[in-house]
Amino acid sequence: MPHVITRHCVGTCDTVCVEACPVECIHGPIPHATLRAVPAAERGVRFPGVQLYIDPDECIDCGACLGQCPVSAIHMDCDVPGELRDDIEVNARFFGRKVR
Structure with a gap:
């Protein structure tokens, strides 16, 4: 299950999560x-x-990346709060993919 950055990141864009990621999958x-x-x-x-x-x-x-986000915008896809579930699709679409 991949992690997802939710809309709580909008306007924050703190890149500390990028630095923490060992596979450079945050863009x-x-x-x-x-x-x-x-x-x-x-x-x-x-x-x-x-x-x-x-x-x-x-x-x-x-x-x-989880503990690095200053606005707690990152979740495992299965743990994304209900009101933010559509952010899973938004993340996938950014990369031209469909939700698994």
């Missing part, structure tokens, strides 16, 4: 270096609606 529409160059407090304004995503085919379910 987004903005390059990581560009995100890191912007102060955390400004990311929501500079990159409205932007979040990071976990590639469901590359994720090895190690959980290294």
Whole structure:
């Protein structure tokens, strides 16, 4: 079961989860270096609606990213809260995939 980044990441885009991931499966529409160059407090304004995503085919379910997220946006796909379940599909679609 892959991990999923939920919409709670929108505007946060803290890349500490990227650094923790041993297989580099966390990506987004903005390059990581560009995100890191912007102060955390400004990311929501500079990159409205932007979040990071976990590639469901590359994720090895190690959980290294879980405790790193400052907004608790990352969950195992089976543990995503009900009101955020559609974020599983959003993550998969970002990578051009269907939910497994």
